[in-house]
Amino acid sequence: MSFQSLGLSEALLKAVSKKGYTTPSPIQQKAIPPVLEGKDVLASAQTGTGKTAGFTLPLLHLLSENPKEKYRPIRALILTPTRELAAQVYANVKEYSEFLNLRSAVIFGGVNQKPQASAIRQGIDILVATPGRLLDLQNQGLLSLKRVEIFVLDEADRMLDMGFLRDIEKVIAMMPEKRQNLMFSATFSKDIKKLAHGILNYPIQVEATPENTxxxxxxxxxxxxxxxxxxxxxxxxxxxxxxxxxxxxxxxxxxxxxxxxxxxxxxxxxxxxxxxxxxxxxxxxxxxxxxxxxxxxxxxxxxxxxxxxxxxxxxxxxxxxxxxxxxxxxxxxxxxxxxxxxxxxxxxxxxxxxxxxxxxxxxxxxxxxVVEGFEPDPNASTVPIKQGQGRQNRSRGNSNNSRNSNRNSNRNNKSRRPKRNSDRRN
The missing domain is CATH 3.40.50.300 (P-loop containing nucleotide triphosphate hydrolases)
Structure with a gap:
């Protein structure tokens, strides 16, 4: 199968070719067609399977078919759990949209918000964001999601691990009910299926594992x-x-x-x-x-x-x-x-x-x-170490302590997974 056979526009095929790709990965083959048809998709795909292009390419295709050149409201939102992933997804969006008349921006915490707010104010079609900064800018009246047509929730399982369920619900409430939804997760746990049930409408479910197991x-x-x-x-x-x-x-x-x-x-x-x-x-x-x-x-x-x-x-x-x-x-x-x-x-x-x-x-x-000189202690206990926060992590708060507290409390109610908030800050 080739990218041409998936039904993508010539501009996108040109961008894909420029990156040196000739054959779509399994997740791309399975996800791109139903997305192009406007259907909601629930996809299981790990990092390294080509999943980002699996939603970015058809998303760009759909938006480019109905351009909004004068006033550009945010028409597509891609929500990611971490800054690094947001930056990576944004880079892909920019590369694949090189030959399209579409504008995009990325927002995340830890950096000055002024350049991010300025980019949004000038008008963009696609926004890649982490939940914390997105809600911060929305609360300040610096962005609106009332015109979103396509919503992508990337790494949904990690979102839940990091306690973002309540933030996801807030973001969804800001968007129109009528929209296309794409949800990508490495696993299909009970919590993920429950989340999908509340977001997706009659979704097409696809799965793909890395080419090499x-x-x-x-x-x-x-x-x-x-x-x-x-x-x-x-x-x-x-x-x-x-x-x-x-x-x-x-x-x-x-x-x-x-x-x-x-x-x-x-x-x-x-x-x-x-x-x-x-x-x-x-x-x-x-x-x-x-x-x-x-x-x-x-x-x-x-x-x-x-x-x-x-x-x-x-x-x-x-x-x-x-x-x-x-x-x-x-x-x-x-x-x-x-x-x-x-x-x-x-x-x-x-x-x-x-x-x-x-x-x-x-x-x-x-x-x-076993390496000589580094042998295991035969008298050591095999009782699992306690999970959660060590003393040093509890004492190292950040500026989002109150939000962290709410998210962690919420996740305790919604998820069975152990606490992981020592590593979450977007």
Whole structure:
């Protein structure tokens, strides 16, 4: 199947060709036709499947068929959970609309709102936004969603994880009831289906997995290690392996900072990326990582969601996630586009239950290795570590404390997932 056969306009086909794409991915093949027909779509697709183009291309096609050149109200809203994902989606929108007479803008927190408000005031067709900044600007009377024709909720499962349900409901209330809705999620959990039921009208449901499955594309290994020896072991692996580009996941922002500092002291260039970092610092860290100026990027799950890092060779779980699906998201950042990738997990005794849950989800037993001098503590407890907020994270608030409190309280009522607000700030 070719992009031409999907029914996209010549301007879009020209943009797609310029990016070097010739064949649509499975999610694009399944999602684009029903979107072009004006139907609501519920799609299950992980990062790395080409899902952004799966909704961006048909959205641009539909808007370009009925241009509003004099006055440009916001006609399409793409809502994303994180700043990085918003920036990435916006970049795709700009690239694909290069040969179309459409205007777009992106808004998110952590940066000055004046340029964002100015872009909206001049008139735009497509707005890419994170919930917090969107509601802030709307409350100030700086934008209106009364003319939205197409609404896209990207990474809906992560939205719920981050406690954005109440914000989503507020945003929906600002838009016309008659509109086309597209919802993308990595999973179809009960909470996602419930959310979809309240947003979508008779949706077409599509699913697509990455071209290379977790098992086929990625070499996975577990290192059993004493908790206190994890830092020394990860430094040894990276240094002796002479690895140049490594994405490391920690469970908390404080843990990311601490690990990053120790790596730098050992001579490994590293940077941390998480919700407490300014947008400028996050952008600089990611740019340095992509250009190999920084060897190691240490990140929390929320901050890393949606990051576009092509051909990433190494992913290390410094700590296992307590939600098994997050393991798949993490390691799915390597082994893309047919390239090989390696995913390593440093597992201490108290993470044994998490490991068993992950192996059950991916339906395979992961190979285990023990490095001499870094053996696990035979007397350590295998009782799972307590999830939620460590003391250091509770004390590190931000300017959105009251909003965080409301969202967290709301999510406790709406979702069974453990609290994750230590990593959410958009």
């Amino acid at each position: 977790t098992v086929e594309a990625i070499s996975q290994k577990v290192y059993r290690v004493a908790k206190a020896k994890k830092t020394d072991l990860i430094i040894k692996l990276i240094s002796e392996g002479n690895w140049k580009q490594v994405l490391v996941f920690t469970r908390t922002k404080h843990g990311a900072n601490r690990l990053c500092e120790k790596m730098v002291k050992s001579g490994i260039t590293a940077a941390a990326i998480h919700g407490n970092k300014s947008q400028g610092a996050r952008t600089k860290a990611l740019a340095g990582f992509k250009t190999a100026k920084i060897r190691v990027l240490v990140a929390t799950d929320i901050a890393a969601r949606g990051l576009d890092i092509p051909l990433l060779p190494h992913v290390i779980n410094f700590e296992l996630p307590n939600i098994s699906e997050d393991y798949v998201h993490r390691i799915g950042r390597t082994g893309r586009a047919g390239a090989s990738g390696e995913a390593l997990s440093l597992v201490s005794a108290d993470e044994t239950t998490f490991l068993k849950d992950i192996e059950k989800l991916i339906e395979m037993k992961l190979p285990v290795e």
